[in-house]
Amino acid sequence: MSAEQDQILDQVTSNEYKYGFYTDIELETLPKGLSEDIIRMLSAKKKEPEFLLESRLKAFRHWQTMKMPEWSHLKLPEINYQDIIYYAAPKQKAKLKSLNEVDPELLATFEKLGIPLEEQKQLTGVAVDAVMDSVSVKTTFRETLAELGIIFCSFSEAVQEHPDLVQKHMGSVVPYTDNYFAALNSAVFSDGSFCYIPKGVRCPMELSTYFRINAANTGQFERTLIVAEDDSYVSYLEGCTAPQRDENQLHAAIVEIVAMENAEVKYSTVQNWYPGDKNGKGGIYNFVTKRGICKGDNSKISWTQVETGSAITWKYPSCILKGDNTTGEFYSVAVTNNHQQADTGTKMIHIGKNSRSTIISKGISAGQSQNSYRGLVKVLKNAHNVRNFTQCDSLLLGDMCGAHTFPYIEVDNETAIIEHEATTSKIGEDQIFYCNQRGIDTENAIGLIINGYAKEVLNKLPMEFAVEAQKLLQISLEGSVG
């Protein structure tokens, strides 16, 4: 590669992470470390009902018997769980009646992140639940949504106000026994979003949660639960950022989706946690369990993710297609640069008849990063006429990075039609020169080519998010060509 392109690569990859600032705000924290006492304190602080404390303790006891999983294609560092703070909350008044009571420093933080919390300043049609460290700061448009019977609030509030719904659905898709990080989350989760769409309601606006890690030495363990009753529809967005720090921080979340008969849930993520610096120092460890169940017939769950951040990503948004004629979709763009590592993909579990799934995964690797797709398509014995289409593409920029594909296909019903396509390509020097010759410089050329490559996935995002995601891809990668 020419010296000029190397230089551009250098300039761009040394770009500052835009969201790396830290807000100096008074915090209320629990002591470092993890024990039953800490969990009891956490639960008491949140005034939780007995069932929740019990389930936390059960999860914790189970977690203690487990080992960190080793099957992923990641170099996983030793994590000292006693060195993490499990609860850190910006100090503010107990109950907020209006926005005027929210600490202006907090409002300013979210404003700086491009998420104004004053409803009049927002894009109409997007309701936001803003979560900083361990607690939800503010949920907008609650009243408007409540008129339709939609519940959209922080998880903690849901525990207080709708304990029966929480008890019924929490852990029904991702039980605490599911995996190491799910058990950890079930023991120590602090907040997150809760969303309930009643029967027959089409949610008129995009619901979104914005996660911000701010405090140092703190882990973020949030939990999102979305329940869509019969014939309902909701589109849900999730965004995340964190300050730039030299030490690594742990993020272990759970997202559960329940879709009843004819319900449709779209879940979109733009993950932009701090990825660490050029030399691989710092960054978020992102170990997330996301799963949805298409419980009722004809229901549909669609995951779309744009993954650009985190030092390590370990994440497989999955669909259990239990009902007949159900649909599961997974659209993903995962970008790794510098020393980032990603092991991401999906699981489609076909139980119902005529269930269908589509998997489109686009990996983009640059620098010395490692990018893996790992996906399972499983068809159970009684699932007749199942169809799956998987397309798994990798794009390499430079020759120091790696792209890997680990598809698992388990079929127990011979009527299933499973298709898998995979490609690996490099951005060609001739493509860049072609753009150059039309007056487009190398940086913009790469942006254009990358966005073209990821278009199928970006098209699935809601409009405002797609534009954001496009820019993000360009910032993450411009110039990193070889």
Place this chain on the structure above:
Amino acid sequence: MLNIKNLHVAIEGKEILKGIDLTVKLGEIHAIMGPNGSGKSTLAAVLAGRDLYEVTEGEVTFEGEDLLELSPEDRARKGIFLGFQYPVEIPGVSMVNFMKTAINEQRKFNNLQPISATDFLKLMREKKEVVEITSNLTNRSVNEGFSGGEKKKNEIFQMAMLDPKLAILDETDSGLDIDALRIVANGVNKLRREDNATIVITHYQRLLEHIIPDYVHVLYRGKIVKSSGKELALELEEKGYDWLKEE
């Protein structure tokens, strides 16, 4: 407008162009012919700024400015267009988006505001007619899945959109059937003006039945061995290149 003096070019230490002299003035069409491997495409690529090649000697000026100092994108923005022999595919990038980006880069360079959506669509419509593109090639991704003929037509369409001062067409006729050849040639003829110029690089004489050049140059083993008027092309067609090799 274009002055090439004693241009020597090497790739990986091997000299390919061994002292080219060529002057192109506004309003002119020059044809460069020659057998395979004589350095025709190298010349086109060097003028466009491809960095695989090393200029070891000589100079090139474009409108009085040292062309070799400029980046490929700046050369393009100043009005040099290369019609590629093998246009590359850019999957997922629509022609519309690609052309709009290119035009706006050019406008930015000339301190103009970005083109409005309506003006852009109007321009597309106009230029599509010039190139007789009736299909919706422009709704597809850049060259993706295009046939050989479609790719070449698409090059001429881009040339029409960007309205260059100097167009260099590298074997634009290769692989074209007679209809496509006529369309490509018509496009070039329609775009011909007193304030621009064209260099047509070709192996065969047949393109020159449609595009009448002012000058024909024969490139052989890295040198221009003969320059003359359009009648030279006919002579070459008749006698082949062998008689030149002997001279």
